Amino acid sequence: MTTFRVHPSIGFARVGNSDEYNLAPETMAALPLPDGGHETAQYAGTVGGLPLRLDGATITSSDVRDSKGRLKRQAARFRIFAYDDDAVGRYPTNTGTEIKIGSTVGDKKVADIVWTVHVANKKANSYLLEAPGTSALYTLLQYQNGRTPPLRNLAEGEWSSNPERVRRLTIDPGPRAITGTATDRVDMGKKGDASYGHDAEIEVVPNYPKSFPDDRFSPLYEPFGRIDTLGELVTDQDGRLHVVAAFGRTAAWCPQGSSVHYPLNSDVDNDGWFDDTADGPVNATLVFTDGTTSDVAGAWVISTDPGFAPQTLNVISLWDDIYDTWVREFALEPDLFSDGKFNTDYHPDFGQQINPIFQATRVQRWNTNLPEGAIQAHEAVGRITEDDDPATTILAGLGYVRNPNAPKQHATGAPLMPLSLGDSGDSLLSVSKTQYFFLEQWDAKRVTKNRPPLGPGEYLDKASLINCLGGRFSPGIDMTFPVRLRETWNDDWKTHGPFRVRQKVLDYSKLPPSDLPVLGEGYVPYRTDVPRHQAGDGLEPGDHSKFMSVPWHTDYNSCATHEPNPNPPGNTTLYWSWPAQRPVAVNVATDTRPPGEGVSEKDDQLPGQRWSLRGPGTNSLNEANTGRFQEREDIILNWWRIGTIVQRTQIEGLENQDAIDKLPSDTFLEVASLFEEDGTSFVPQWPINRRGGD
């Protein structure tokens, strides 16, 4: 019997303010392309992580914005893969065949695919991320022993499951279905009816109790227009699904008795505000020409902030966090981890399991203001090959790698790496325990280069997650701390495949009475007493993104550089928050000079770095506050102006293109920024320090 699974298991759509969209990257940032890149990369040497145009080519600098200068949105593309019996029950399978419309499975031919997606935004009915006095604590501690942090929007009621509160504070368009053969887009918005796939048919649910901000709040402050959609669905000629994100809009309502909307008083918890990011399940049914159908193991989609540095790999990516959880909680690979410990007989694959750490290290310089010496050290890490004796390399003995098994090292800065701020409750970042084990094995020369490549669907799972932020879940920007909890995952992975969110089954054929909401409060970590949400039920639409900032914009704005939290005594040094996802200091493509015009060999063509967030309203005399908008509302208005960092090989059509073309191919530069230059000088090299006072 053949098993069918949707891949990637978790896909990421990203907001933009253009009607047009690109596809999410399906290769891994900073890493060689799986097929050598000859078909998809414009130039040899181009590494992975680039989004795709709808024609399948990797984007260039010309594809970041539309003809009106608006930032293109990004769609998560989902596909279906078939697995034979002998591949089920283990990971990785190293196999899998994509199933498209027209594909043959046994003696059957695929006639169509019915996709159902249900996304929602529950951020306003979630809990504070930074309750007073808790910002230096590990976030999940606040959910243990039956407790929760205080609710957001207490003015809307103190009972998180109160249906009226849920309805007011949840954006829910209901499910939307689309067939693989459809030619029209399906809006996940206020207009149109909810619908879902039922075997080979699409059932329409005209009475679904949709909920949008303007249904219950008036007036609303909507600087980019009404939040009337959470995105849209499109299918291509092969029946693959594109889940396109919404437009990065926000809406703020007014406190009772006031005609002035709520202010943005927090970086992550803003009462009175909505954004239009979302998340939820993606399910599919295969329809064969003989009229029969087959179920497909479903996936999950997250829509979140734009990817402004798609080729910069996080040293600890979302993949590393999730894989670590699966390895240690689900016995995903028993030869790697079993009986509570790692097995030193396991030889990790250099290319697949170790090199990503090294390449991530190498590319951090393009989003941060690392000093020259540190850049040289980072590049030396990136040059380590599978043939090098570890003892002869810069990482011999792992003397510069922060050990996740030694908690005290979280408070130690340079030279321990990564040189970024830590997870909630930790001052500085460390690699995952699985990553550290891999490094230890490498250091002990217990590695291989012969592990077979992942199957194509498995590769998509990993590529999707590795391009996102992990490690620092305070709260992060793509997904956050619930991914570390076993209860959020479908543990029947041997049937359905790993890394799949545990979906709560929603019966759309039986709507609740009296216009009550279909979605409830939903998943709460460790809780079993949430009404209409029992232990093991799984996650509802909106149950992942609700644990992140509302709106996301203010968190993005803030997360440039900070002091560690907790801050070691006497420390004023500032560290980067999540620079691979939120560039801090960038080399601007249009600053590039022809060779020989620099004042020194080191800055010959690249004169220096600028803040990614720059221009009027971003400067501060205190380096702890600069490189970001000083007024939070400015990021609400200007987020779409931020430039995107891409590899030199993908830059085209600029006035100084000749100079750019003379840079090494592994140079990454900012393009398509719409910020006005304000005459400020270049970014000082790290270390930088907080100055007294703001």
Place this chain on the structure above:
Amino acid sequence: MVDSLRRDRAAVAPLVRAPRPKRVTHWTLADVHAHLQYAVNLEIWTIPYYLTVMYSIKDINHPVYRLIRSVANQEMMHAELAANVYNAFQPTKRLEIGPFNYSKAGGVPHLDFWLDEKAVKKYGEPDAQLGGLDLVRLGTMCLIELPESEPPPLDPHRDHYATLGDFYIALRYGMQQHADDVRGNHNQSDHFSSFYRNLSHTTVTKDGPAGLNQALELIDVITEQGEGRNNVDEDIPLPYQNTADGYDAADSHFRKFNAIRDAFLAGLAPETYHADPTLVGTEPQRVLAENFEKLTVLIQDMFNGWPDREPFGALMPTVGGNIQACWRQGVVPEFSDVRSGT
């Protein structure tokens, strides 16, 4: 904030501690050059010695490890500052880095601890041989960073001093006789200013007496961070404290090493690697020696204003990894292909 820093600097600037002898001992410019050449090599000599002790400690987060690392980082800075001062005095010869000898017989270059028998009695017989964290090494480290004795000798032909403090006092004395020979912006290196945000300068940029004042302050940075003030147990002046990757940034090297030695005597020593001292010429030792040779050439080029042949930022930490690799593989780190004699 800026005003308070200015006040702090003002408090430091008049620190000209060379005693006024009854009769002026004349230093030629060549004497100054020679002593600055000594200074650069002496500062660099300490780095392998200290790092060998540091990397013998297994816990890279142990306070002792972090204290020694903070000192070793500053020794690299001191070498650069000394080289900047050397280049400011219009040298006629290029700086020569090395060779470095780590043998009991060779001793610590330019220091003769037996000139201060009282100190040797307190800290024990010094030993310049490389080794792990032990009482002999810690005693030697304290002796190296010993503050000046009273009164320090000022003979320009002397090439060995009782303490590092004495050495720099003599050097300051000679430098002050050649204010007009100072020229700014000649082969100045700066790898550390961003780690010392409160320090006004790490290079000599001015000519003449103004340049001399800059040069003297660089010597002050070296001595204040290293030895501290004689017989005064007080913090390093704020402008001279590390603002990024230090550890107990207000403490001098002498104070740090004494604290470690006291902890060692109190039975609070961290766990260390053990090595067989008879093993020589092994692969990790060969790799270390090879990379250290590259590093010294690189430093020499850098201090003489020549283009980098290899990236310093990559090679320096690689040498650190090589030292640790030696300890982990049970051999004592060696910094040259030829085993130092005992």
